[in-house]
């Protein structure tokens with residue numbers, strides 16, 4: 001069995017620290033995911049912050065620790081590099097990885113800080129034959145894949161209306177939301193957006209509400225809440241033959257079917273029903289993401305969460321900014337020449 005050499009730049013929350021949280025039941029970091037997969041060895045990590053670097057090295061037993069990414073890339077002959085730094089540094093680090101001979105990049109979302117820089121990343125990975133995978137991790141999850149097949153198989157009838165609730169910023173959590181909406185319903189034709197009255201914790205990454213119209217005619221309402229009160233990441237999907245509500249950050253699902261109304265003659269209503277999708281499948285999206293990347297390397301395939309998918313989520317983030325700045329102006333997609341720069345941490 002071929003064992004790939006992996007390294008991580010950025011030993012913060014998603015790089016290494018989330019797994020310190022006793023409430024998290026599944027592996028939630030790149031360090032944890034590489035450590036859980038046999039066909040990859042986590043040989044080196046890098047962080048500007050010495051304390052984080054030391055803690056990560058100790059926790060995961062990593063032989064080589066670096067403060068400089070270029071030095072790590074020069075010394076370690078990495079096959080795979082995870083980029084777990086803030087989005088403004090993703091392009092520069094991807095450039096360094098590409099010239100070091102790495103064969104795959106597992107990049108955190110949002111893919112970059114501007115569409116121009118996302119395009120540059122995609123281009124350089126294409127030119128060097130590097131697999132670029134963006135960590136919108138629900139794509140790797142069997143449960144979310146089942147929900148997608150269910151919806152796309154017409155099991156809810158025609159989808160009449162979708163509402164998505166999120167918190168913590170249009171670029172931060174919004175990136176996952178837009179990716180999931182594209183995963184389920186395809187590309188948007190246009191959007192309209194306004195700034196939310198419910199704050200985001202990051203003043204540089206506002207909460208934005210809006211409406212998306214998808215190419216097949218479906219409308220989706222995007223609604224932000226304030227995470228000071230509670231976290232929410234939910235999709236309520238109303239079809240002609242039922243209702244599917246993806247709840248608890250995508251860990252749970254409520255289902256309703258259509259039946260004769262008990263209140264009004266001649267009408268139908270929605271009633272709670274057993275989930276048609278198995279909710280008890282193992283949930284290990286981060287590890288599944290690493291497994292998928294290894295499979296792509298072994299088979300020379302593109303990732304199911306590609307650079308282009310990451311760019312499309314970023315494009316929607318930029319479109320929401322463009323529209324909100326002009327108080328709800330309709331913005332058609334694809335966006336060309338957006339000057340928006342995204343600051344997401």
Ligand SMILES: NC(=O)c1ccc[n+]([C@@H]2O[C@H](COP(=O)([O-])OP(=O)(O)OC[C@H]3O[C@@H](n4cnc5c(N)ncnc54)[C@H](O)[C@@H]3O)[C@@H](O)[C@H]2O)c1
Pocket residue numbers: 009010011012013014015046047048049052067069084085086087089108109110135136137172344345
């Ligand atoms: N997929 C997810 O669910 C998820 C969850 C959290 C964060 N993220 C994304 O991951 C990225 C990082 O977020 P975070 O919350 O882990 O941030 P963080 O601040 O906890 O960690 C980032 C780390 O990167 C280090 N760093 C920054 N620039 C560096 C450089 N040039 N060289 C070496 N080290 C460098 C910092 O010192 C810090 O330790 C962001 O893009 C964020 O949106 C994704």
